[in-house]
Amino acid sequence: MPDPTDQDAPLDLAHDPKRGSIRALRVLNFFLADVQNGMGPYMALFLQAGVGWGPAQIGSALAAGNIAQVLAQTPAGALIDRLRPKRTLLLLGIGLIALGVLATAFFPVRPAVMGGQALVGIAGAIFPPCLAAIALGLVGRRKFDQAQGTNQAYNAAGNMFAALVLGAVGYYFNLRWMFYLVGILCAGAVLCVLRIKGDDIDFDLARGADAAPSGDSQKTVAPVAAGSAAQGLKEILAGFRDLLTQRPVVVFLVSAVIFHFANAAMVPLVTQLLARGVGVKQAVLFTSGYMLASQLVFMVVAALSGKLASKIGRKPLFLFGFAALALRGVLYTVSHAPAALIAVQCMDGLGAGIFGVVGVLIIADLTKGTGRFNAAQGAIATAQGLGAFLSNSVAGYLAKSRGDDFTFYVLASIALVGLVFFWVMMPETRDRVDGPGEAQLGT
Secondary structure, X not given: OOOOOOOOOOOOHHHOOOHHHHHHHHHHHHXXXXXXXXXXXXXXXXXXXXXXXXXXXXXXXXXXXXXXXXXXXXXXXXXXXXXXXXXXXXXXXXXXXXXXXXXXXXXXXHHHHHHHHHHHHHHHHHHHHHHHHHHHHXXXXXXXXXXXXXHHHHHHHHHHHHHHHHXXXXXXXXXXXXXXXXXXXXXXXXXXXXXXXXXXXXXXXXXXXXXXXXXXXXXXXXXXXXXXXXXXXXXXXXXXXXXXXXXHHHHHXXXXXXXXXXXXXXXXXXXXXXXXHHOHHHHHHHHHHHHHHHHHHHHHXXXXXXXXXXXXXXXXXXXXXXXXXXXXXXXXXXXXXXHHHHHHHOOXXXXXXXXXXXXXXXXXXXXXXXXXXXXXXXXXXXXXXXXXXXXXXXXHHHHHHHOHHHHHHHHXXXXXXXXXXXXXXXXXXXXXXXXXXXXXXXX
C-alpha cells in the first residue's frame, strides 16, 4: 500500500473510506462543466439568431453576467471559508443556473435575460472555489495535486460532452432546446452533490487550515452563523488585508490579471471570425468543434499537470502556460480558414489546463495553515475577471480600429510580458506543502 505521507503516491480509492464522496465529486465536476457557464459561447448565437438581438443588446446581457460574477467572487470565497455546509452552496449555485437559463429560454426579453445572466454569473463565482475546497477537505493537502488534476480532467470531459451535445442540439433542433438540455444536466449535478457525504469533508483542511486532531475536525472553527455579522465581516476584511501584505500573493494576483488579459478575448475573436466566414448556423458547429478539440487537450494537460506539479514544481508549468498563450496569439494570424483556427484553438487547452490546476495548487501552497484558501481563490478569481474585462474591452476596440491580426499580436505581447514578470518575480511554492513545520508565507 502506498505510504500515506508520500505526495507522489497515487490516490488509492479502493481502500479509502471516502471513496464514494471522491468519485461523486469527480462526476460532479463533469456535470458542472456542462452547466456552470450557462451556455457559454452559444448564448450570443442564440440571442443573435434565435431572438434577433443586435450586438449592443447581446453585449449588455453578457456584461451583466460578467459584472455579477466579478462582484460575487471575492465575497463567495470568504463565505466558503466560513460556511460549513459547502454542499448547500453548490445546490444553491445549481439552482441559480437552472433558473437563469430557463428564464432566458422562456422569457427572452431584456430584463429576464440580463437577470438570468446575473444569476449565472453569481453561480460561476461559487462553483470553482467550492469544488476545490471540497476536494482539499476530502483528500488532504498532500494528495490535492493529483485530486485537482483528476477533477479538472473530468471538468474538461464535461466541456467536451457539452460542446458535442449542445452543438448537435442547436444544429438539428431549435436553438432553445440547448437551454432545456442544460436544465436536465442540472438535475444530474444535484444527484452528484447529494452523493457527497458532508462528514467526509474536513472543515479545517477545506479552508486551508491545518487539520484538527482526530475526532475534533468538526469543532475547531466556528461556522459562519456564530458571532455577529459585524464581527464576521471584520474577520474577513482582516484576512484579506493579511493576504495582500504577502508579496507572493500579490505577484500571483498580478500574474492572473495579465494571463486573462492576454487570453480572454481570443475565443470571442475566433468565434466572430468564424461567423463572418461561414455564417451563424455553420459557426455553431465550428464553435463546438474548437471547444471539443481544446477541451480534449485540456483534459490531458490537466491530468498531467496534477502529477507534474509535485515533481518539477509549479513555476515551470505556469511559465509554459504563458509561453503557449503567446504562441497561440501569433499563430491565429497565419490563416483565418476554419480548419486553421480550430487547430490553433486546441492550444487553448494548454494554457487553460495549466492555469486551472496549477493556479489552484499555488493558492493552496501560499495559504497553507492560514484558513484563507477560499478567500484567496475568490481574490484570484476577481483578478481573472478584471483581466477578462480589460481583454475584451481593449481587444474589441483594437479589432474595430486596427483589425484582428493586430489585436492577436497585442494579446500575444501581453502574454510575453506576463511570462517575464512571473519568471522574475514569482518564487516556487511547491516546497510549502512538504511538512507541518515549514515556514508560512514569506514577504
